[in-house]
Amino acid sequence: MSGKSLTYKILENHLLSGNLKTGEEIEIKVDQTLTQDSTGTMVYLQLEAMNIDEIKTDISVAYVDHNTLQAGFENADDHEFIKTAAAKYGIVYSKPGNGICHQLHLENFGKPGATLIGSDSHTPTGGGIGMIAIGTGGLDVAIGMASGSYFVKVPKIVNIKLSGKLNKWVSAKDVILYVLQKLTVKGGVGKIIEYSGEGVESLSVTDRATITNMGAELGATTSIFPSDKSTYEFLKAQGREDAWQELKADNDAVYDEVIEIDLSDIPPLLAKPHSPDAVDSIVQLEGTKVDQVLIGSCTNSSYNDLMKVAAILKGNKVHPDVSLGISPGSSNILQMLADNGALGDMIQAGARILECACGPCIGMGQAPATDAVSLRTFNRNFYGRSGTNSASVYLASPELAAIAAIKGTMVDPRTLDTNIDIKIEEPEKYYTDKNYFIFPSEEGKKSVVKMGPNIKPFPINGPLTDTVEGKIVLKTGDNITTDDIMPSNAALLPFRSNIPHLSKFCFSTIDENFWKRCEENNGGIILGADNYGQGSSREHAALAPLHLGIKVVITKTFARIHKANLINSGIVPLELVNEKDYDGQDQMDELVINDLVTSLKEGKNIKVYNKTKDITFEVKFNGSSRDVDILLAGGKLNYTKQGLEG
């Protein structure tokens, strides 16, 4: 008999159906969910559409941390909607100003051995406390709350075995940058990264959370650390020691892959523009002039991180050419910094204290100047994400960032003639007030969900009919991205909960009359080519076409996630049996698909009649029988509703 990994132990405890084997789809019990406001409005619209009385999870939290800027009424409307929906369904609401969802979740709700799904890609931060925390699409979170379960393909398990100790000026951020350098941004796809080894002991829970947070940059499903004495200490300091249990892999656990890392081998590192895996040593970058330094984000905004920053800033001044911004991860951390004088040290050094929120990480302010170099403790430095396309964004630890803020250039701290003590002791007692949380109450459950004018109901499909007719309202070329289908820009961002408005911009960069053609023809069919729907996973790229009445998309091939989103929306994704048939069809040809339901059920090829040209061609559906059931129901929401109604 061989032993079990920690991941398998937790999954086994939560297994509702399926076989716990790599590549197989399993259904697991969901203990907790989280949403942030940017994806959350859609999640709560979906929950509303599911018509449930209350949620089935132990704890679900709705955080407002992304779009906290209220330059128009739209974001404020979204916050109000989320707040009232949370009250109605028994969800905890975290007000803007409380902090960043992942830091807050770790402090207030994270629980070793539990499962968490969240509509934010950095949900794996929770793995730092020993939970299985997975970032998913919003609909999965809504379904997770309504049904208490989540379907996932069992990933491969990679063990990163840590030995040794970090040297001075090297921190958890450098560990994950080191892993990114080794594995790249694709290295974690289809995998869960499980950390173990004696090196784990020297890392605090918030250090571990920094590492699991950026596991998202590896593309990993999630990352997880064992739950040990440090986990107990952290929970105790948060007044939640009852949530603790010891958790670790068996000594003879079996893994798909094992990577050994000696922590003492890791130097201070930075990720260069424009990718988190473009990692280089500080030695190579020393002397680079820095214009902006930003400290915070869900990666590096813990008490420990900010105390190190304060220790470095104390008695120093921010360089005249640098703008230093600091956003604490939570209101309680800010309170602690205020109480112990660290906040004063930051202010006296000339730092700009920003709101406890995502802020500049999501482009809410602090866009760098033209051609500026911005050094950030964040997790992503993709081209243009800062709001300034010509800026060069580097990622590094809080230590490196704080030193650069004082010196005005990137400096190898090991060369500094200084005896600054950055060994910060974990606090024995965190400030644990809940000032910014609204907890569910019986009274709240009677509340009416407030939908301001910017919030429109979620589009829902009807059950699939056996005959589908419609015009080819758009014929596209190869490699259409989800950005092409549903552009996302500063002007459109406040309308995430307004699909009717957004849909007027569907395909707008390719053909601005697309939405009008759909309206005139009562929807229709899209004919795509190769790799249709590549790029970001945004659900809006399926929801906007759904609103416009698109029933079927026929292509040569689909990108995987977009195809799944189409199925979730009840739009049938069909692939040409003979790719040459693509050339024979033109935009505005009228198509008739007969026996669609029957053919899908029987797994047969489907005949499409082109009425305009009087020709017939064949298409096929590539998917599981569960996918077919979802399509027949008219999308995942209806399918789940049917299941819930029994």
Ligand code: F3S
């Ligand atoms: Fe927020 Fe940036 Fe994290 S947007 S959730 S701080 S990645």
